[in-house]
Amino acid sequence: MKKCLSVLLVLVVGASLLMAGGAKEESITPKKGETVTIKMWTHDDLYRQFFQKRIDMMNENNPDYQIALDAQIMPNTITSLITASVAGEEMPDLIGVEQGWFPTLMEDSNVESFLVDLTDKIGDRYDDYVQGRWALYTHEGKIYGLESALTASVYYYQPAIFEKYGVAIPTTWEEYIAAGKELAEHGVKIGVMDNDASGIFSLMFLQRGGQFFDQDGNLVLGEGKNREAAIKVLDMLREALDAKALQVVLGNEFWGSTIPTAFSTGKVAGMVAPDWYNTSVLQPGVESMAGDWSVAPMPVWEDGSGFRTSVWGGTGFAITKSSKIKDIVWDVLDDAYMSLDGQLDRYKTIGFYPTMYEALDSPAITEEEHPFFGGQKIGAVFADVALETPPLWQSPARPFLLQAMVDNLPLFIEGKLSSSELVDTLVEITERDAQL
């Protein structure tokens, strides 16, 4: 019976995979005057806009052939990629991989079947980019994606609130808690914590030098300095929560109107968030508050532990193994993501800070005055901390850890779990569920 079932299932799955175009290694060389179409999948139209712009520029300078972009916007590109593969449907040439989806491909080293190893193509240029950003798309020492944003985090705040209550802008987490307590006396929260995602906790944990997984993808949250860092961060969050210094919001309200409303009504003074938060959420959410905002570096730890900033999110772009125009797709990716001009243009077009050191030092970044921030040169703040952007090592077990956080962080916020109990619970659940 067992054998029959196994044979039946393997036949069905095998047939599906055989039908899939994923394993074919074919290559097309375009003829003169021909138009080559790059099929791109992404979850965000911003990337389509940027790649379209770069392709248009490339076409202007290419007398041999033209490139057309056929972009599809979809909620989860990796689920679609796997589904397309199993169903034998056509796959894209270029794919946007939100960093949280990459672990799905790491399982059983599936990434090797789906995406092109870019390590050799990146070559010596590896050191020209913010080091921590490579880790998100690295599996067994090979890099499969190029990151779209620095995602370095800063403190976005409303200076008028701090001035009104005579509270100094915090530079350390200890000062942050103290300032939070002072503002709380006036009914104002110093920052935001979402109740079922890992936002602020992960930010502070990574900044303090903690890692959830090691470079080989093993869970290390419960070990040595990582466990200590997690407990230290959670204890500090506990203190802030007890002092009612943080506005707790629901995970699914994070992108909605709740936080902008809290900002515009003066109930929340600011928020520690990455670079993309500015263009994707903050400015669209509180457009009428242009000029009322400032940016300060993320508070650091008084004992000198860790980094000056942290990371949150990111999207890498990768080339699929099934693509028959890998070299052309690489040319586009190389131009858009690895050239100085491309990095600066990406910032100009979609507002994401560069990952290339040379681009970060460019006056186009550091000298630009931002009206929304009262003319402040916020690029200089990001460029200043970029060297200290921590890595975030990936693992096939990361989705299980994230779900464990979603399920258990509310218990911590409610006070049902202590800092150490939460860490132990996260480790236990992740280890158990990853074995399913």
Add this chain to the structure above:
Amino acid sequence: MMRTTMYKKTPYFFILPAYVVFLVFMFGPMIFSLIVSFFNWTGIKSPEFNGLDNLKGIATDSVFWLSVRNTLLYSAVSLFVVVPLSLLLALALDSPHLRGRLVVRAIYFAPIVTSTVAISQTFMMLFNTNFGLINRMLGVPIDWLGSRTLALVPVIVVIIWRWLGLTSIYFLAGLQGIDRELYDAAKVDGATTMQRFFSVTLPQLRPITFFVSMIILIGSMQIFDEPQILTGGGPSNATRSVVQYLYLRGFTQFRFGYASAIGLVLFIAIASFSAVQMRLRKESDL
């Protein structure tokens, strides 16, 4: 002779498309899912047979049992709140004294044709702790969606609000199908309004009541949209339904074997509940 054979075969040709669709898109995947439930399969590499491990895992999975409890609660509310309320609503909508009946009926039916996303977003705003209309009216900042004990309330409110209109339309159709002469006869016999309701209306609505109970039970046991968009199943799984849990394991974590095993358990549960309902109906008809 040939013509007779053709006449006999013709009905099968008419029903064939429906059966082909059922076999390809329902029965086939069901069998596939049944087989997968005995395997460890992430969807890409070859599956590994693990016998009853998935079912054993489910038996000791506290989140699964929490989702079962939540689903049973949703089903109970649907059966014991939505069904009686929709009957009362149908009676009101059927009243000849109600002005603008068509408009009122359309209003009650509107939630079922409104996007679940729009409904959930609206209710999220209504139940928002700091800026929600409900807390404004109550004058207390109740954490409706963030509290593990209270988060079920908004989900249940949405379920009631959303399904009331549809089920009342079924009852309305049933009410309009009742022979008016039965009411006239009851009146002649001196029956009061309440007596006419219990002796004529309810017995005549029995087939519709059974039908409504059946579809609402099956639908509520597969509930997904409302808790998914309103709370995402949180906080701490307090509102997660079985289908949400299946989705999480299958399509977020790519544990198709485990998710299929959950699907198998759900299928058995729905089939059992439906069988009990049909048995009860048969007994009451005797």
